[in-house]
Amino acid sequence: xxxxxxxxxxxxxxxxxxxxxxxxxxxxxxxxxxxxxxxxxxxxxxxxxxxxxxxxxxxxxxxxxxxxxxxxxxxxxxxxxxxxxxxxxxxxxxxxxxxxxxxxxxxxxxxxxxxxxxxxxxxxxxxxxxxxxxxxxxxxxxxxxxxxxxxxxxxxxxxxxxxxxxxxxxxxxxxxxxxxxxxxxxxxxxxxxxxxxxxxxxxxxxxxxxxxxxxxxxxxxxxxxxxxxxxxxxxxxxxxxxxxxxxxxxxxxxxxxxxxxxxxxxxxxxxxxxxxxxxxxxxxxxxxxxxxxxxxxxxxxxxxxxxxxxxxxxxxxxxxxxxxxxxxxxxxxxxxxxxxxxxxxxxxxxxxxxxxxxxxxxxxxxxxxxxxxxxxxxxxxx
Numbered sequence: 001x002x003x004x005x006x007x008x009x010x011x012x013x014x015x016x017x018x019x020x021x022x023x024x025x026x027x028x029x030x031x032x033x034x035x036x037x038x039x040x041x042x043x044x045x046x047x048x049x050x051x052x053x054x055x056x057x058x059x060x061x062x063x064x065x066x067x068x069x070x071x072x073x074x075x076x077x078x079x080x081x082x083x084x085x086x087x088x089x090x091x092x093x094x095x096x097x098x099x100x101x102x103x104x105x106x107x108x109x110x111x112x113x114x115x116x117x118x119x120x121x122x123x124x125x126x127x128x129x130x131x132x133x134x135x136x137x138x139x140x141x142x143x144x145x146x147x148x149x150x151x152x153x154x155x156x157x158x159x160x161x162x163x164x165x166x167x168x169x170x171x172x173x174x175x176x177x178x179x180x181x182x183x184x185x186x187x188x189x190x191x192x193x194x195x196x197x198x199x200x201x202x203x204x205x206x207x208x209x210x211x212x213x214x215x216x217x218x219x220x221x222x223x224x225x226x227x228x229x230x231x232x233x234x235x236x237x238x239x240x241x242x243x244x245x246x247x248x249x250x251x252x253x254x255x256x257x258x259x260x261x262x263x264x265x266x267x268x269x270x271x272x273x274x275x276x277x278x279x280x281x282x283x284x285x286x287x288x289x290x291x292x293x294x295x296x297x298x299x300x301x302x303x304x305x306x307x308x309x310x311x312x313x314x315x316x317x318x319x320x321x322x323x324x325x326x327x328x329x330x331x332x333x334x335x336x337x338x339x340x341x342x343x344x345x346x347x348x349x350x351x352x353x354x355x356x357x358x359x360x361x362x363x364x365x366x367x368x369x370x371x372x373x374x375x376x377x378x379x380x381x382x
Contacts, residue, residue, distance in 0.1 A: 022046040023123055024059055026076055027069025032088065035112055036067055043120045045127035064126045067119075073100045081105040086119070088112065121201050125244060128204055134167070134242065134249040135374050138268035140292055141255055142275035142285025147304045150361075151274055151337065152252035153181045154354030156217050158365035161357065164374050165247030166217040167208065169239060171264045172254040173230075179212060179221040182352045187212035191223040198234040204244035215352055236263040243267060248374055257291040265295040270372065272334060276304045277319035282328050289329055301326050303336040337364050 022045040025036050033049065040047045047067075048059060060066065060079050068076055070089035087106040089097050092114075101109045110119055137155060141148035149172070156168035170178040173192070179185045189212030195202070211218040220238070242249045251264055253271075265271070271292060275285040285301075293299055303322040326333035338360040346356060354362045 022048065022063075023065040023067050023126055024063035025049045025067045025069075026072045027051070027067075027088075029069045029071045032069045032071070032090065032112075036069075036088065039116060039120050040123055043123035043127055045123045065122065068104060068106065070094075070097060070100065073104055076104050079104070083107060086110050086122075088119075117200070124201055124203075128244065131246055134165075134245060134247050135372065136239075136243055136249040136251065136267055136269045137372075138251045138253050138265060138271045138296065140253045140271060140273050140288060142273050142288055142301075143281045144255070146274045146276055146281065147337070148272075148274045149175055149178060149181060149252050150343070150353045151272065151302065151304075151365075152250050153178060153352055154361045154365050155368065156219075156248070156250040157182075157215050157352050157354035158362055159248040159250070159369055159374065160215060160217040161354075162366070162369060164369075165245060167211070167242045167245070167247075167249045168217055168219045168221075169242060169249060169251045169264070170219070170221040171235070171251050171261060173222050173227050174254065175222065175252065177221045177223060178252055179214065179219055181347065182214045182219060183347070183350050184212050184214040184219065185224070187214060189213070189219075191221055192230055193223060193225065193228040195220075195234055195238050196228045196230045198231075198237050200237065202237045202241035204241045207238065207241045208245055215355065230260055232259040232263045235260045236267070239264050239267045248369075253292075255288050257295065262295050265292060268296055269298065271296045271299040273299055273301045273329070273331065274304050274337075275301055275325055275329070277322065277325050277336075279320075282320065282325055285329060289331060299331055300334045301329055301331040302334045305337065305339045334368065335364065337361060 022040065025033065025047050027033050027036070028051050037047065048063065050059070061082065064084060066085045068085060068087050070087060073087070082105070085104065085106045086108045087097065087101040087104065088110050090112050091097070092111055097109055139148045139152040139155070152168065156166050160166040168178060170192070177185060179187065190210045208218050211220050220242070239251070251268060253264065254261060257265065273285060273289055273292070275281050289299060303325050322333055322336040340360045343353065343361065347353065354365050356362055
């Protein structure tokens with residue numbers, strides 16, 4: 001560390017392209033500065049500190065995050081407006097802090113010590129080089145055997161084949177493990193039980209590197225051991241870590257919604273409800289949609305196979321049309337996944353769902369990703 005002209009700079013604080021990798025702190029409050037430096041250290045980030053206002057535009061404009069002490073509001077009022085500014089204070093009873101935040105264009109007001117964990121997580125995101133979060137798609141079966149796991153795997157395989165960073169998360173502990181569907185049950189890497197006791201923040205890079213890599217994507221699956229209860233806090237931390245790496249995250253969700261599943265649903269940008277085109281499946285799917293819709297902001301329906309079937313199975317003719325299924329459920333229709341002959345046999349031969357690039361399932365998934373661009377803002381609609 002060296003002090004130059006009232007600015008504390010840290011060796012290694014810049015990225016290879018010259019941008020500041022840690023937050024910029026603007027304050028003359030010594031106690032507040034001590035708190036912020038402590039939180040930066042906990043997050044593994046090296047900040048730059050300005051004791052007065054920002055002397056030049058370079059640091060203010062290029063810092064990925066700016067933490068402005070409440071004492072420094074007057075000194076930054078003339079600075080250019082930008083995103084990523086947090087006004088930090090300690091007076092819980094000061095209602096005027098919100099007006100001061102508006103005056104400097106702050107995205108958020110944070111009061112210590114209550115907001116410490118949020119700030120550590122946000123600083124750690126900066127230290128990890130986080131950009132746009134992954135587009136996160138959740139897949140839920142309207143009934144058992146609808147083919148939700150098959151579609152989730154196919155979506156992930158198709159996204160990876162298109163060159164996107166992709167992670168597939170198995171959120172159903174009773175599903176038998178998505179690694180089996182991908183032919184990787186013996187692959188090295190961690191499964192859910194290893195994360196059961198996770199608390200606080202999980203590093204996105206560390207998570208990705210610890211998981212099995214199958215068909216150019218990373219898979220967080222269940223194993224075949226005894227069912228281990230994963231705390232809701234652990235589910236939240238793991239899914240958040242997966243999203244921080246950008247690209248695509250596909251989550252295979254169970255039909256029940258408990259606290260842990262709700263934590264996963266809360267981070268899903270777009271949910272796909274897979275429903276075979278027959279009466280009993282539609283009736284069951286209404287209940288699933290009602291439960292998931294209490295948490296999930298955007299839920300749409302995918303009609304599966306022929307009547308009475310799931311994806312990869314051929315049912316009897318005479319079921320509902322896809323538009324009618326969507327109307328009965330009151331949900332937007334994404335499309336109908338056609339029956340794919342030989343899908344189950346292909347899995348036995350090592351071809352994962354979506355692995356046959358010219359097959360009906362892969363074509364459906366490729367068309368889906370074309371309509372939901374991965375590089376658009378997470379939460380963008382199709």
